[in-house]
Amino acid sequence: xxxxxxxYLKMKTLEAARNILFEAFSESVGLSSExxxxxxxxxRVLSEPVYAEMSSPNFHAAAMDxxxxxxxxxxxAGESTPKIxxxxxxxxxINTGYIMxxxxxxxxxxxxxxxLEDEQQVEIIAPAFPWQNVRRMxxxxxxTELVFPRNHKITPYCLGAMISxxxxxxxxWKKPRVFIQPTGSELVDHRNIRQHExxxxxxxDSNSHMxxxxxxxxxxxxxxxxxxxxxxxxxxxxxxxxxxxxYDMIFVSGGSSAGSRDFSREVISGLGDVLIHGVTMMPGxxxxxxxxxxxxxxxxxxxxxSAIIAFDQLVRPxxxxxxxxxxxxxxxxxxxxxxxxxxxLGLEEFLRxxxxxxxxxxxxxxxxxxxxxxxxxxEADGIIRIPNHIEGIAENKxxxxxxxxxxPQIKNTIVAVGSHDNTMDVLAxxxxxxxxxxxxxxxxxxxxxxxxxxxxxxxxxxxxxLLNPDxxxxxxSYLQKHLPETPVKLVHLxxxxxxxxxxxxxxxxxxxxxxxxxxxxxxxxxxxGSGTRILLDFKLSRMGLDPSDISGxxxxxxxxxxxxVAVLSGIADAGLGIYAAAKALHLxxxxxxxxxxxxxxxxxxFDTENIQLLLEIISSDEFKLQVNQLGGYHTQNTGQIxxxxx
Numbered sequence: 334x335x336x337x338x339x340x341y342l343k344m345k346t347l348e349a350a351r352n353i354l355f356e357a358f359s360e361s362v363g364l365s366s367e368x369x370x371x372x373x374x375x376x377r378v379l380s381e382p383v384y385a386e387m388s389s390p391n392f393h394a395a396a397m398d399x400x401x402x403x404x405x406x407x408x409x410a411g412e413s414t415p416k417i418x419x420x421x422x423x424x425x426x427i428n429t430g431y432i433m434x435x436x437x438x439x440x441x442x443x444x445x446x447x448x449l450e451d452e453q454q455v456e457i458i459a460p461a462f463p464w465q466n467v468r469r470m471x472x473x474x475x476x477t478e479l480v481f482p483r484n485h486k487i488t489p490y491c492l493g494a495m496i497s498x499x500x501x502x503x504x505x506w507k508k509p510r511v512f513i514q515p516t517g518s519e520l521v522d523h524r525n526i527r528q529h530e531x532x533x534x535x536x537x538d539s540n541s542h543m544x545x546x547x548x549x550x551x552x553x554x555x556x557x558x559x560x561x562x563x564x565x566x567x568x569x570x571x572x573x574x575x576x577x578x579x580y581d582m583i584f585v586s587g588g589s590s591a592g593s594r595d596f597s598r599e600v601i602s603g604l605g606d607v608l609i610h611g612v613t614m615m616p617g618x619x620x621x622x623x624x625x626x627x628x629x630x631x632x633x634x635x636x637x638x639s640a641i642i643a644f645d646q647l648v649r650p651x652x653x654x655x656x657x658x659x660x661x662x663x664x665x666x667x668x669x670x671x672x673x674x675x676x677x678l679g680l681e682e683f684l685r686x687x688x689x690x691x692x693x694x695x696x697x698x699x700x701x702x703x704x705x706x707x708x709x710x711x712e713a714d715g716i717i718r719i720p721n722h723i724e725g726i727a728e729n730k731x732x733x734x735x736x737x738x739x740x741p742q743i744k745n746t747i748v749a750v751g752s753h754d755n756t757m758d759v760l761a762x763x764x765x766x767x768x769x770x771x772x773x774x775x776x777x778x779x780x781x782x783x784x785x786x787x788x789x790x791x792x793x794x795x796x797x798x799l800l801n802p803d804x805x806x807x808x809x810s811y812l813q814k815h816l817p818e819t820p821v822k823l824v825h826l827x828x829x830x831x832x833x834x835x836x837x838x839x840x841x842x843x844x845x846x847x848x849x850x851x852x853x854x855x856x857x858x859x860x861x862g863s864g865t866r867i868l869l870d871f872k873l874s875r876m877g878l879d880p881s882d883i884s885g886x887x888x889x890x891x892x893x894x895x896x897x898v899a900v901l902s903g904i905a906d907a908g909l910g911i912y913a914a915a916k917a918l919h920l921x922x923x924x925x926x927x928x929x930x931x932x933x934x935x936x937x938x939f940d941t942e943n944i945q946l947l948l949e950i951i952s953s954d955e956f957k958l959q960v961n962q963l964g965g966y967h968t969q970n971t972g973q974i975x976x977x978x979x
Contacts, residue, residue: 344611344618346721347646347681353608354622354651358629364506364581364655371495374487376552377505378656383480386499388471393433397466400424400446400455401437407460415458417449424455433467440466474498484657509553509582509655512575515541516597517587517635518562540586540640544633547644551652563588565596572600576625581655583625586640589632590619597621597632605630613721615680616704617642636704642683668697668715668734671750671791675725685713686734687774689748689793696748696791697734698776714738714746714774729789742772747943749775751783751796752864753892754930755913756827756966759959763950771943777891779863784815787933793944795933796826798864802871807929809976820936823976825929826951827960828967830912831868832925834900839921841906846872846925849883849907856885857896857905868926869909912965927967931975948972
């Protein structure tokens with residue numbers, strides 16, 4: 334077969350794509366039923382209604398500890414006219430849950446009786462009424478009544494009700510069986526990797542495992558086939574075998590885009606019909622949906638975030654329909670974006686965000702938008718859906734976000750916005766170890782971005798390391814200039830070594846910042862507004878160098894670790910960053926300056942329980958020990974308040 338480029342069919346909107354799927358696979362194309370033991374039915378869906386086989390309780394039972402009596406025999410009792418009842422004749426001691434003796438219909442609580450000296454008689458000073466403190470037969474469930482209708486999803490509570498009703502076997506829909514075929518000549522099974530050595534150009538297959546567990550979570554089951562390389566005939570044979578087998582749905586993982594080695598669409602069209610190729614959503618645009626032998630088949634994009642969005646928006650609704658379940662949307666909440674967020678017109682974007690409660694409002698900070706950034710989902714608290722007819726959302730304008738975590742958890746998140754530092758990861762881990770209730774969410778927007786977030790009331794904490802070139806001090810002059818009306822405290826976190834991160838062995842013989850102007854050296858920069866960028870510009874100015882003299886000056890990253898990775902991968906020969914990042918990736922380092930990295934904390938949150946817990950951890954020996962182990966840090970004054978607003 335010759336290589337050629339795919340051409341997308343006319344892309345569909347998400348709504349149109351769903352309608353096509355639902356029309357092609359109506360509820361009549363359903364699942365067969367099976368009978369299982371009731372104890373195995375939790376999270377399964379009933380295919381037939383459940384009727385009670387017996388009443389619950391199936392006898393009259395005491396609901397209190399006391400004496401069982403015939404209510405009629407107690408009439409007339411009062412404080413001035415007490416009644417004496419004989420134990421064993423007119424009254425019978427009984428415990429909660431026990432069967433009521435014959436000819437009794439009421440229970441008088443033990444604390445409302447007076448035992449006489451002979452202990453064979455009791456005195457009461459109030460009458461009982463019929464069925465007082467008694468659970469009557471069938472009070473909860475009556476034999477033959479409907480317990481649950483068909484298509485009801487069984488919960489652990491439902492299990493208790495069915496067993497109480499004498500139902501020991503139930504009819505449920507079989508789990509949808511999904512065949513998952515990972516494709517790609519670059520893919521490697523994680524079990525075949527030794528000592529974490531992955532050859533360049535190879536990719537660990539994670540999507541097929543993730544998709545399988547998403548199927549599990551939707552009430553299905555899955556079989557993951559072994560990896561098939563980019564070979565049209567091999568992929569076709571694997572999918573044909575799956576379509577002929579006992580499966581209800583098929584996934585082809587990878588190969589859904591428009592590359593010359595992307596065969597999913599051609600395989601599906603050769604064996605059946607392509608219904609959809611391309612949906613106007615981002616991530617997830619290249620998704621394919623089709624039909625083979627009456628079964629739905631999906632070409633799932635290879636990028637993990639695209640795969641998740643494609644599953645959530647198209648596969649999950651279809652699986653729910655197969656199981657006769659509603660596709661209930663996740664809860665939403667109004668949030669305030671921390672900055673303007675542009676978006677592409679014509680594409681509905683699913684933007685992953687971090688959320689936190691600052692000053693009584695939920696603020697949203699965007700995470701990386703790349704379809705390959707799986708951590709943008711693992712770190713996300715919510716998703717903002719940007720419609721395809723607008724070009725983004727404005728800063729500080731309320732929008733809705735779909736919650737990925739419980740709201741109480743989000744409300745106990747400390748929102749840290751500002752400069753990146755590896756010690757913030759240590760702090761986040763120790764905070765969760767100290768309290769499962771509180772978490773730390775860090776967003777890396779640079780030191781100046783952090784100060785602006787504090788000024789706008791969009792963060793609890795801002796990390797900053799801004800150099801004053803006039804006197805060599807850090808941060809205080811910037812607070813005085815940019816936050817004159819915002820009462821804050823400046824807490825010292827660490828002193829850290831900042832310098833040039835270079836390749837092992839220094840193959841380009843770089844000695845300092847002045848060498849960055851050499852034409853053969855490529856540089857990776859930090860984003861505008863970051864303290865590292867300000868430091869670089871200060872050094873260049875002192876040396877009389879122009880940014881245009883540096884190859885790669887306009888290439889930006891948002892964290893020290895990203896700079897280190899760029900050097901490690903060969904994208905750049907050098908980058909300005911902290912020693913800890915270089916050490917973590919076994920890179921060489923040329924020291925430039927020791928700088929102060931501090932935390933700006935507004936006065937109105939400083940004394941809150943969560944911030945005080947954070948400060949307690951910062952001052953702890955455990956935090957200082959772990960920070961010093963990273964390398965390139967000094968913690969002599971860590972935790973001290975070094976400046977406060979007047």
